[in-house]
Amino acid sequence: MPIELYRDPQHACLMFTDLVGADGQAVQANQFLIVDHGTGAVIDPGGNLAFNELYLGMTRHFSPHKLSYIIASHADPDIIASLDRWLTSTRAQLVISRVWERFVPHFTKVGKTEERIIGVPDLGGRLPLGASELWLLPAHFLHAEGNFHFYDPVSRILFTGDLGVSMTSGREAQTPVRDLAPHIPRMEAFHRRYMVSNKILRLWARMARTLDIAMLVPQHGAPIEGRAAISDFFDWVESLMCGIDLFDDRAYQVPQALIDPRVHRTDMS
Numbered sequence: 001m002p003i004e005l006y007r008d009p010q011h012a013c014l015m016f017t018d019l020v021g022a023d024g025q026a027v028q029a030n031q032f033l034i035v036d037h038g039t040g041a042v043i044d045p046g047g048n049l050a051f052n053e054l055y056l057g058m059t060r061h062f063s064p065h066k067l068s069y070i071i072a073s074h075a076d077p078d079i080i081a082s083l084d085r086w087l088t089s090t091r092a093q094l095v096i097s098r099v100w101e102r103f104v105p106h107f108t109k110v111g112k113t114e115e116r117i118i119g120v121p122d123l124g125g126r127l128p129l130g131a132s133e134l135w136l137l138p139a140h141f142l143h144a145e146g147n148f149h150f151y152d153p154v155s156r157i158l159f160t161g162d163l164g165v166s167m168t169s170g171r172e173a174q175t176p177v178r179d180l181a182p183h184i185p186r187m188e189a190f191h192r193r194y195m196v197s198n199k200i201l202r203l204w205a206r207m208a209r210t211l212d213i214a215m216l217v218p219q220h221g222a223p224i225e226g227r228a229a230i231s232d233f234f235d236w237v238e239s240l241m242c243g244i245d246l247f248d249d250r251a252y253q254v255p256q257a258l259i260d261p262r263v264h265r266t267d268m269s
Helices: 048-059 083-089 181-186 188-194 198-208 227-239
Strands: 003-008 011-016 031-036 039-043 067-071 093-097 117-120 125-129 132-138 148-152 157-159 215-217
Touching (some): 039 048, 048 083, 067 125
Parallel strands (some): 157 215
Antiparallel strands (some): 011 031, 125 132, 132 148
């Protein structure tokens, strides 16, 4: 069942947190449905692991045949690998950075994306949705080269893609975080590796502080809710060294270690 992040008579924001199996083979991921005055958009619909459950789950709240947009923060598989199935089963257009316009057709059959991609320029824009709109905010290199966050001015939710991610289960992701300090250990390793640099985090935080935000909602893990926790998150990312800040010539050496093909290990290092 989805979690209602916001609802009024004409506008709803729903979050699906547990559509990917809990067996640990794939990272937990959130998917989102926004509906305004009968017009719908799915944000970061995920890969094929999530498609069936998300499509069926949507039908209880909104007809997929009325879906206007598939909106992707960037082009990672856990964001948009199910694109071919969405373009087959709906009439929705894909909204994604222009950087990825000519890459996403690799997720589909030949010709499937023709006349169905809305390429977003680097500076972003405001996308009409029903009687409202979604603000497509530049978030490049957090972590993808062409990357956007999505601000809903009705609910005052900022959907932040891979920024604000925490490593949790789907069930844990259903409970918003209101005290940031105990939550940081679940975020830190991911952000140090996947965010490109402190400079970009500071530029993003300066922009985000100008918005009236009730909740930060990432694509993995739990939302961050409340003025204090959101302010603390801005403070944390502004001081975080990450990505290229942490790399030097020791990371670029001709390798000597043998890789054992019998060992299977996944981590964030």
